[in-house]
Amino acid sequence: MSSFKSGTLVFIWLTTSFPTFIDALQREKFCQHEGFCVTFNEGEIKAEVGLCAVIPCAFTSLFAPEYIIWYKCEPLEAKCDNSDPIFHSGKNKENIQPEYEGRMSLLNLNMTQKNCSIMINDLKKSDSGWYQLRVEGKETKDAYTYLAKANLSLTGLSQKPSVMIPPLTEGQQVTLTCTAPGLCSGSPPNITWMWRRKGEKDSHIIGNTTALKTENLTAVTQRHVSTLTFNYSADHHNTSITCKVSFTGGITTEETVTLNVT
Secondary structure (H helix, E strand, C coil): CCCEEECCCCCCECCCCHHHHHHHCCCEEEEEECCEEEEECCCCEEEECCCCEEECCEEECCCCCCEEEEEEECCCCCCCCCCCCCEECCCCCCCCCHHHCCCEEECCCCHHHCECCEEECCCCHHHCEEEEEEEECCCCCCEEEEEEEEEEEEECCCCCCEEECCCCCCCCEEEEEEECCCCCCCCCCEEEEEEECCCCCCECCCCCEEEEEEEECCCCCEEEEEEEEEECCHHHCCCEEEEEEEECCCEEEEEEEECCCC
16 A cells, blocks of 8 residues: 555644533544545644643544654644654654653554544643644555644643632631642642731741642543641631642742631
8 A cells, every 4th residue: 555645634622621522522524535534623722831732633544553643843834744753652752852752642542443632741832833643554655644734822821720718617627629720641730838917928827737639530631639728717817828830841820819717
């Protein structure tokens, strides 16, 4: 079988709750050669730095796929595979672009299902650009590049952590919960707590206990949660608690709440 070098489109889907949205996507199949198609949704995808993006992708081919490869390149380039790949499902990782190493993973490792969906973690501003899919079989001649590209546009982090406060009673132990934005399985964020009386600088609550927990929701999604436990008193009334979340690359976001003793 001769190598095919043609184009179609792939798509990127970004969300913080993958299972909820994936079934609601507008899906469309694009075929430029018989037997070689890709299913995707259209439009530029806007993602936020520090979080993650998923490229949901399904394909058909006339050969048995062995390797899934992703490239990134400029929009005017017809083929991205003139440069080093950013992901290769094979064992040889030597030619992967260093800035993508360890940040990309397939959602499904079973090649027979022809699922090329991939996650990009620890998003950086430099991840903005155009992405292209290539599939290869066992034989050198079995290869197909889908030339049309998906456009990923990165913006600054606007999502904030979620802080949960239970009913507060003076003299009783209380536990506050802070959940980091995103359900990404990349580098765990650093979550810190700060307390502030009105007109004073940040400090720590005396005698507090903190704990960080990572919940595995699926094989590729995680929830990162921090708890702050302390004995509540009148000194804490009308004071502020801030939960600060720091992602890879110095990207931070925070949420501040006011405590009221009942």
